[in-house]
Amino acid sequence: KKETYIFKGNRLIVREGGFFSDHETELIIRNITQVWMKLPFIEGKIFHTGNILVEAAGSADTEISLLSIENIEGVYKNLILIMEEQGFKLKRDKLIQQEVPNGTGVFFEIGFNYLRGLIGLIFMMVVFSFLLAQINPIYSVISIFFLSGLFLTAFIFNYLNLKRRTYYLYKDMIEYSKVFFSRHYSFIPMENLANCEITQTFLEKVFDLYDIKLSCQGAQNKILFKNIANGKQFKTNIDKLIDETPSLVGTKGREKEIKEDDK
Numbered sequence: 643k644k645e646t647y648i649f650k651g652n653r654l655i656v657r658e659g660g661f662f663s664d665h666e667t668e669l670i671i672r673n674i675t676q677v678w679m680k681l682p683f684i685e686g687k688i689f690h691t692g693n694i695l696v697e698a699a700g701s702a703d704t705e706i707s708l709l710s711i712e713n714i715e716g717v718y719k720n721l722i723l724i725m726e727e728q729g730f731k732l733k734r735d736k737l738i739q740q741e742v743p744n745g746t747g748v749f750f751e752i753g754f755n756y757l758r759g760l761i762g763l764i765f766m767m768v769v770f771s772f773l774l775a776q777i778n779p780i781y782s783v784i785s786i787f788f789l790s791g792l793f794l795t796a797f798i799f800n801y802l803n804l805k806r807r808t809y810y811l812y813k814d815m816i817e818y819s820k821v822f823f824s825r826h827y828s829f830i831p832m833e834n835l836a837n838c839e840i841t842q843t844f845l846e847k848v849f850d851l852y853d854i855k856l857s858c859q860g861a862q863n864k865i866l867f868k869n870i871a872n873g874k875q876f877k878t879n880i881d882k883l884i885d886e887t888p889s890l891v892g893t894k895g896r897e898k899e900i901k902e903d904d905k
Contacts, residue, residue: 647708649720652728654696656706669706671728672890673698675834675858676865679718683823685710694718699834699859699891718827729890730831731814738879739811739872747851747869748804754845756797809867811879814887816856818867833890834859838880840873856880859891 644664648655654669678695686692692714696706711717722732803822810817816830837857846852852873856865870876 645709647711649724654706656708667706669696669698671725672730672893673834674725674730674831675699675891676828676830677718677721678826678828679714681714681825686825694721696721697858722829725831729893730833732829732831733814734810734812734817736813737810738813738883739876741809741811741867741870741872741876743804743807743867743869744849744851744871745805747846747849748801750845750849751869752797752800752804756793804868809870811876811883813883816880830856830858830865831890832883832887835880835884835887836889838877838884840877852876859889 644660645656645658648657652671654671656667656669657664658667659665674696676697678697679692680695681692689710691710691712694708694711694714694717696708698705708717726732803820806822807818807820810819812832814832816832816835818826818828818830820826835856836859839855839857840852841855842852846869851869851871854867854870854873854876856867858865867876
């Protein structure tokens with residue numbers, strides 16, 4: 643209940659604390675590198691609330707979480723307006739490229755990751771089947787179907803979770819969306835994007851796919867888009883936009899910084 647989020651001038655302030663302490667985190671709007679809006683499935687359906695995550699560059703990478711916010715989409719849109727007042731251009735001006743993860747690449751990526759799990763599953767099936775067969779053979783058959791179904795369900799959910807992602811490259815921003823059970827939306831301002839590089843694993847070379855790594859101004863974390871078919875063109879377009887867009891990190895906002903104490 644002590645946690646409070648304040649939009650004040652050119653800053654976003656979070657005040658929080660425990661029983662015997664108080665803590666304040668301040669983020670300069672012009673240093674924002676990425677914004678997330680996350681709508682958890684159960685929380686969103688029952689309470690109609692969601693979370694906003696704001697990442698920014700500074701003397702150290704800053705991350706602020708606005709948790710369980712009512713009218714989450716309204717707050718998200720309001721944050722975009724505040725960023726525009728501080729110099730960001732977030733109009734979704736001219737869609738240049740749209741990409742989704744390649745289904746074949748996602749399938750084999752998950753498949754290789756699940757190989758170790760498959761070995762463990764087989765071991766469990768053998769042990770459970772042996773133990774349950776001592777009680778009743780039908781229990782052994784049920785356990786095999788249950789564990790196999792559990793493994794297959796996890797594989798399908800993981801596949802759909804990765805496949806239901808879309809990346810939009812606009813002239814002034816990169817936007818990301820994932821709509822499965824939970825809904826995730828994110829945008830990266832072009833002003834504070836520093837670098838784009840592409841890499842390929844052995845499997846991706848086979849299918850001519852690419853991973854795209856984005857670096858933001860003053861931020862150490864890299865943003866990764868995996869299994870992209872038109873990775874080279876995506877990089878070319880982003881590099882051109884980075885060259886054309888001046889950075890806002892470390893620059894002063896147009897509004898005067900408010901120095902009065904909060905009421």
